[in-house]
Amino acid sequence: GHASADGDGGAAKVEFIASGTFTSVVLGDGTAGNGTAGGATLEFDAAANETFTGAVTVATDGHGTINVENSNVGSTGLTVASQIGTDSLRLKALNVLDGAATKGTFSSDVYVDTLTVDSTNAAATGDFNADVYTTAIAVTDGASGNIATANFAKDVTAAITLTDASGGDDAVLRFNGAAAQTMTGAIAGAASNSGNVQNSNTVGVTFGSALSNLHEVILDASSVTTFDSTVGANDATVGDAANITLKGAVTLA
Numbered sequence: 001g002h003a004s005a006d007g008d009g010g011a012a013k014v015e016f017i018a019s020g021t022f023t024s025v026v027l028g029d030g031t032a033g034n035g036t037a038g039g040a041t042l043e044f045d046a047a048a049n050e051t052f053t054g055a056v057t058v059a060t061d062g063h064g065t066i067n068v069e070n071s072n073v074g075s076t077g078l079t080v081a082s083q084i085g086t087d088s089l090r091l092k093a094l095n096v097l098d099g100a101a102t103k104g105t106f107s108s109d110v111y112v113d114t115l116t117v118d119s120t121n122a123a124a125t126g127d128f129n130a131d132v133y134t135t136a137i138a139v140t141d142g143a144s145g146n147i148a149t150a151n152f153a154k155d156v157t158a159a160i161t162l163t164d165a166s167g168g169d170d171a172v173l174r175f176n177g178a179a180a181q182t183m184t185g186a187i188a189g190a191a192s193n194s195g196n197v198q199n200s201n202t203v204g205v206t207f208g209s210a211l212s213n214l215h216e217v218i219l220d221a222s223s224v225t226t227f228d229s230t231v232g233a234n235d236a237t238v239g240d241a242a243n244i245t246l247k248g249a250v251t252l253a
Contacts, residue, residue, distance in 0.1 A: 022054030027064025077103030085111030162195025
């Protein structure tokens with residue numbers, strides 16, 4: 001809601017616990033007066049697989065939040081079939097959070113200011129099957145054994161941070177498309193030896209910026225990878241017949 005002259009605006013939230021189909025959904029955070037504007041949130045919290053169809057947009061750039069917290073172990077979890085945001089009007093945030101084995105599958109392009117996959121209390125997975133445009137992606141594991149995974153099948157534009165509370169491989173960034181992919185933006189562990197970057201794409205992934213502070217870089221069998229900048233990781237695993245082009249220095253330590 002809108003902020004009054006002296007106070008904060010109220011928050012508005014719509015929660016889905018089953019599938020839904022809409023022409024579109026428009027989120028607006030309201031406007032601030034002397035206080036703080038209220039936030040508009042779309043939340044998914046089903047106990048079974050669900051599908052949401054309908055473009056999610058905003059009237060003002062940087063408004064609106066989507067939280068995925070479905071507590072199920074289904075094969076798809078939540079599927080968002082339609083586009084989120086636009087190039088000129090991006091949502092504030094898309095969060096795949098730790099319900100209980102939470103999974104979000106996004107079938108169309110995503111335009112948001114920030115994207116988070118967080119497994120602080122339980123495993124969380126985001127499957128992104130179309131292009132992703134955002135300023136920052138955070139893949140965060142908060143406890144040993146709770147894997148936070150972001151899978152990308154198309155192009156990604158973002159600065160990406162991988163955080164592993166125990167320092168290791170519980171924050172995973174995987175590229176698994178069936179066509180050529182481009183990753184635009186730096187990928188870094190939040191601390192030394194944090195997180196894995198894996199390429200399963202046999203057509204080709206090009207990493208346009210530096211990779212640093214990682215636990216491991218994994219290049220699967222027959223994968224094709226081009227690194228346009230430097231690579232820094234504790235370790236690397238290269239599968240049979242993997243094709244690698246290196247254009248910058250590689251540091252494994």
